[in-house]
Amino acid sequence: MSGKKRKPIRWGMVGGGRGSQIGYIHRSAALRDNTFELVAGAFDIDPERGRAFGAELGLDEGRSYPDYLAMFAAEAKRDDGIEAASIATPNNTHFAICKAALEHDLHVVCEKPLCFTVAEAEELKALSEARGRIVGVTYGYAGHQMIEQARAMVKNGDLGDIRVVNLQFAHGFHTAPVEEQNPSTRWRVDPKFAGPSYVLGDVGTHPLYISEVILPHLKVKRLMCVRQSFVKSRAPLEDNAVTLMEYDNGAIATVWSSAVNAGSMHGQKVRIIGSRASIEWWDERPNQLFYEIQGEPVRILERGMDYLYPQARIDDRIGGGHPEGLFEAWANLYRRFGFAISGDRGFALTDTGDLIFPGIEAGLEGVRWVENCVRSADAGGVWVDYSS
Incomplete structure (x- = not known):
């Protein structure tokens, strides 16, 4: 790490209050490396609950706000006001809060x-x-180290020419209408809050972004999508969808997005198939990358080992053999966000390549992909041109 002392970025949260799993992982990740310091929040739609939660987190009482506009306005007047904000609220609020x-x-x-x-x-x-x-x-899963190994292998030509990309995020936890008893799920299947899709946007964009990290040179030319509401009360939003894509180099991809894959815990897998070899990553075994060369035994590459490319070892927190999980992956992304915000790349990142993180372009492409998938599916599963 660089020798100069880095001051944490003063940080506030919108949403993510008591009982929010996603709020907890935001705070755990952002605070892990002393890159951010939580100093303010508008945590809850109920101001009293929000203030009580802020007190539990150790915030000054005057910096737990009733809503995000009050927080942004008040903090802007302080010499020590927030420099960054995280948004952990339902989908329909993201645009207004971000703007x-x-x-x-x-x-x-x-x-x-x-x-x-x-x-x-x-x-x-x-x-x-x-x-x-x-x-x-x-896109928190992209912070796992073996994603960077996969990117480096493709760039180095270890797989040969890329031909086929198989992506899926297909869990089974919503095979029944669980939203009838679970408010945290209910909004995800309501178009007023979730937007134009359920599983395409909720889970499908995760492996899509990972594929964009691994294969930055491939651009989607056109796609075709079909989607279903197997739990009928979720219509018009889908709980299962299959998307077929063509890239500009002639390669093809499939994306299976589902919440009704009965028996599956997560089912997020990314498989890249080249003319010489294939790689596969599964988020339930995130410390491993399967490397399969045609005609040779399968190799299982492990996180933290010296035989990996340097890019895959930048974010090592503990030696190989110790399992790292989703909290470490999110912390890696928050650290990269912090480097981008502060302009301090640290960790010799400049020696091994660009600072890679899901930024505004990734957000835009995720929205573009969902919009095109919905357009294709609602037209009867037709091919649509994909312009970026």
């Missing part, structure tokens, strides 16, 4: 989807560029 944060010259870390439409995403992108502010999107 307001940028208008107050704050950096933003936003839950996905960034917003509902490409037009909204492009507006946020233009605003972030005009204000010179970073927007990070929490």
Whole structure:
């Protein structure tokens, strides 16, 4: 790490209050490396609950706010006001909160989807560029180290020419209408809160972004999507979808997005198939990458080992053999967000390549992909041109 002392970025949260699993992982990740310091929050739609929760976190009483607009306005008047804000609220609020944060010259870390439409995403992108502010999107699985190993292997030509990409995030926890008893699930299947899709945006965009990290040179040319509501009460939102994509180099990809894969815990897998070899990563075994060369025994590459490419070892926290999980992956992303915000790349990142994190472009592409999938499915599963 560089020798100069780095001051933590003063940070506030919108949403993520008591009982929020996603709020807890945001705080655990952001605070782990002393990159961020939580100093303010608008944690709950109920101001009293929000203030009580802020007190539990050790915040000054006057810096737990009733809503995000009050927080942004008050903090802007302080010499020690927040420099960045994280958004951990339902989907339908993301655009307005992100826009307001940028208008107050704050950096933003936003839950996905960034917003509902490409037009909204492009507006946020233009605003972030005009204000010179970073927007990070929490595609948290992309912080696992073996994703960087996969990216380096493709770049080095270890797989040969890329031919086929198989992506899936297909769990089984919503095979029944669990939303009838679970408010935290209910909003995800309501178009007013979730937007134009359920599983396409909720789970499908995760492996899609990972594929974009591993295969930055491939661009989607066109796609075709079909989607179903197997739990009928969820219509018009889908709980299962299959997307077929063609890339500009002639390669093809499939994306299976599902919440009704009965018996599956997570089912997020990324398989990249080249002319010489294939690799496969499974988020339930995130410390391993399967490497399969045609005609040779399968190799299982392990996190933290010296035989990996340097890019895959930048974020090592403990030696090989010790399992790391989702909290470490999120912490890796928050550290990268912090480097991007502060301009301090540290950890010799400049020696091994660019600082890779899901930024405003990743958020925009996720929204574009969902929009095109919905357009294709609602037209009867037809091919649609994919423009970026």
